[in-house]
Amino acid sequence: MASVSSDEWRAVCDKFTNAQHLSDVESRSDPENNPFLSKYKAREVLREIHCSLKSFEAGDGEEEVGGESPESGVQRSSEPPVERPSEDVFVRGVSGDSPAGLRAARLGAVEYYLGVNHVDTEELSAGQEHLMNCMKLLERCRVSPENVSLFIHVRNQLGILWAGRDETETAQGFLETAEFIYQRYMKEDGTPPTDITEYFTTEEKLLTHQERTKRFEFAYTHTMYYLAQVYKNLGETERAATYCHSTLQRQLQLNQFNPMEWALNAATLSQYYITKGQYMEGRHCLSAASVIAGLAGDVPSEEAAKESETESERREKLRQQRADIARCWIKYCLNLLQDAKKLLEDNIGELNPDRQEELKRERRNDEEEEEKRRKSALLFGSEDTFDSIASQEEKVRCLYPLDFSEAKAVFLVGQNYVIQAKEYFLMDGYVTDHIEILQDHSSLYRNLIFFEEEAEARCKMHKRRIDLLEPICNDLNSQYYLLIRRQLMFELAETYNEMTDLKLSRTNRQGDTQSLDNHTMKKINHLCSSSVKYFQMFLDSLCSPEGKFPERLEEDVLRPALAAKFRLARLHTLMICPVPSVQLDNLNMSLENYKFVVDYCAAHPEAVAAVETELELSTEMAGLLPLKINRLKARMAVNN
Template sequence: MASVNIEQWRAIFDKFTNAQNLTDVESLNDPRNDPFRSKYKARELLREIYCSLKSFDGVEVDSVAESSSQQPEEEEAVDGQQDVPGLCGDSPEGLRAAKLAAVEYYLGVNHIDTEELPAGQEHLGNCMTLLEKCTATSNNVSLFIHVRNQLGILWAGYDEKEKAQGFLEAAESNYHQYMKDDGSPPIDMAEYFCAQENMLTHQERVRRFELAYTHTLYYLAQVYQNLGQTERAATYCHSTLQRQLKLNQYNPMEWALNAATLSQYYITNGRYMEGRHCLSAATVISGLAGDIPSEAAAQESEIENERRETLRQKRADIARCWIKYSLNLLQDARKLLEDNIGEIDSDHQDELRNARRRAEEEEEKGRKSTLLFDSEDTFDSIASLEEKVQCLFPLDFTEARAVFLEGQNYVTQAKEYFQMDGYVTDHIEILQDHSALFRVLAFFEEDLERRCKMHKRRVDILEPICNELNSQYYLMIRRQLMFELAETYNEMMDLKLALANRQADTQSLDSHSINKFNLLCSSSAKYFHMFLESLRSPEGKMPEHLEEEVLRPALVARFRVARLHNRLISSSPTDQLDNLNRALENYKYVVQYCEAHPEARAAVEMELELSKEMAGLLPLKINRLKARMGSNN
């Protein structure tokens, strides 16, 4: 039987090397009007390799490739040639099948890279068909994993999530089974077309194989996220990030942003230790991307300008994740401490303090069971940053203020990039979070006057923006701001009245207190009215049927306006009567709307019940006032 000589293999090796260089290096410089020029050239070389391999069918195969049982450094020549065992049972048939499968894989990736997905899918399918002749061994397990990864990506792109899941889970299974059965660094499929002197080192084989598996986990995390399996997705994402650090295969800013994004899953599930760890790691790793270029440097170089914008935006995104961390921690603490009238339950507060002592004792144990990012170069920096931020629920104003200040610091950082000029929506969302930080901090403040000042800060943050925004382009955002401002003024009004009532009853309030109370009351009503007016059609008509997204806010606004008019303090009987009639009109609207639209009742159960009660009581109060006015006349 004839043999394939070294020169023939050398020709294949040279073509493969050229194809890789065209794909990985030359393609980066392809012109915009011919973006795939180098990859098309690489494709032709791969086809030539495939034809050469097919022509060897039934021919005894000799090669300079090493035996899979040897390390790259161990070179043993026999008559000037190296024996190449089959990749499946050491048979020539298995060897040819694996090599042909590898070329099909590279052709598949090539077609996908050039946006020819059906052709890419066909080649990857051919690769899978050829691999069916083989069992996974150290010679081909890398190819098994790579092709399943590619098919997983392909089907995910087609939105065939279950198919993608199947291929990727098969790749994951290939990895675990191989590590259990063998565990030695497997041959990379690029080595099928590589001369002995160019074979990979032991360490490089390990790195490439582990990186392929890291990609499997990364793709699985995305597939699980798309399937709604969020907990599983978070676990795989965390493992991916950890492995990328360990293998030192990551882009610092991309890694940091992924870690910060993962933190949002943890904090929304009350896992603040993990969330803090992710954000601390994100902050530290983002620093490895280097300093932000100066504005002068950015003006001189397009590359520096792009780098400046990228670094500034992604660091601002990480800052926004820190804001959410602080805000969620405070809000969850409030939920734990709040009694049925919206104040701190002191008995429960003591219980939580005792529970915290036990939690602190378990913290170190808990940390050890957490997936930590323990890169040797960054671990100390991450741990140092974590120590500055608490992850246990704040239980009093001092602790809450420390969390608030951390959040407010990141508000300042985020606003430096997301400015009103160019990032309207982002800027306003940051302002809303800032307002929310003040609101939840006020819950922990016992001094009512200081609490009222915190709500005034919310007004100072939101009111200028609300009045500046164009309703035509930012209607939904303006509605949010109007409603929040109305509620904020309402809270300030309640606090001012509570302060005044500590010194005297309502009838004895001094004129300054009455004027302040009425001003806050009117300001709240004004913004509720503005919200309701925004619901009108272009013709100026109020909708007969409220859409779901505005149903509750609109009915609550009507209820609050009624309550506000009922509470206004006036020495003029005529003004009192006018306020009571307006209150009655709005209470009736809530009742009548819910009678006409029964499906709305569930959205405003409490408000509806009180509206019914007030709609029955106010006419009596109005008649008594009219009677007094008549007798006075």
């Protein structure tokens, strides 16, 4: 090999620097009609470097290393290569600092860069060929400080390539090998390794140990990031979450991250922890996301956005990203309330005081246990951000709320983020997102109501839910937003139904209407009628254009449709009317709906499991109501 101080070698190094500049810098300014112009130029320079290295070998009289040239027509296998972690890479072949090892590494690096170049220009098969050439060259060497970085980089790239082809297990093999190599190297050696750019750098431009370490650690961070994606695609969600968490922490430690991108990834990770009931971890991710998002700077003003296209794009992007994080906070608060409700409710869905007291007694041990878990957890942050993240965490609890006061504190945090999210996701332009946020706001109220004991206060909160959803439901075009309208109609129907029950509960018995004043009777009938209206609207939305109700209900609407029929039957019996003929009509409507549930389940036995309780009550009422109807008819006949 020619001396590294020779003019020839300096020319090679200059060419490499030029190729890097073309690929990383000049390519950003390539014209739209030729987006890979600079990449193609870089490729030609890399090929020249490859030829120079081969000629140096020939000049030294050494045996050729590396097989075919970059221009060769090597037949490409359609079968995905198999790679699994192995000890062989640490014991086979020549040392990385030997002349043969250095020659293989340098040629391998050129093949690596050519492979990346072809992948960047969407020539995946050619990219795979060059990356596999790099792998073949490295087969002649054992892992050492001189080549360990290249060992990992090429496997990272092959992992990305095969993951993009949905060959997830093939990608997994390359990435797990890269992980194994890093861990084994750090355990057995750990010295700052040669960076792959240094194969073509003159001695005076070699990197410091600190910079080498930083680049090597960053390469491994990429390995972990890609593995997180692979495990997610394989359905190994817990493993994926662990790798994602570690990736985010390493990015902070290395100070190599985009603030908003990092914050969105942390907020997304929080949603996994929330679904697992790990609210301490979920809160920590969201708190870190809020703090790190702040590092992106203030959102440009409307005036600044009008004056500059760049500022306009930045304003739009920052506002959306922060609104997305706010929506993740909403889900945190909503799920925390929902899970607390599940812990505290009795067999009819009401708050169980005995269970409440039991959980309160356990609270002290829970708090101590949570503090121990927090100290042992992998926490985000550095000296600059750790205190800010901790302060953010203190704004909302991670233990289940056990009474109204605690639940309201969680509700208010969620409601504050609802306001923030709605500032960006306006009805004009973001219909689906805006409505989902409103539905979450309604759900926050619904779960807070569970903790409220006073019926009148419950009614007022239900009324706020109606005020949120009713205008939207009535204004939506059913042609374009049918599914959303169905959701809103059903929720409004149930909300009015719950308000009816609350109003009726204020009398001694549901059937005791004698003590009700005229205003209260009208109020109850209004609530009943409103619930009936929205349940009927929901059922009508299932009909064909000719108005015919389906003989067989689709699985996604089976339970709601039969539940709506059952609720309609009950609501018609709750209507308060002194006119016997109207009472008779209501009872007949009630019987018709109860019989529908019974008859449908008889005709479709698979539906029974979806409405067991409703079916049992419907069967009973379908037997009792005819007797009540006949008695009413008899009284009417006597009076006439």
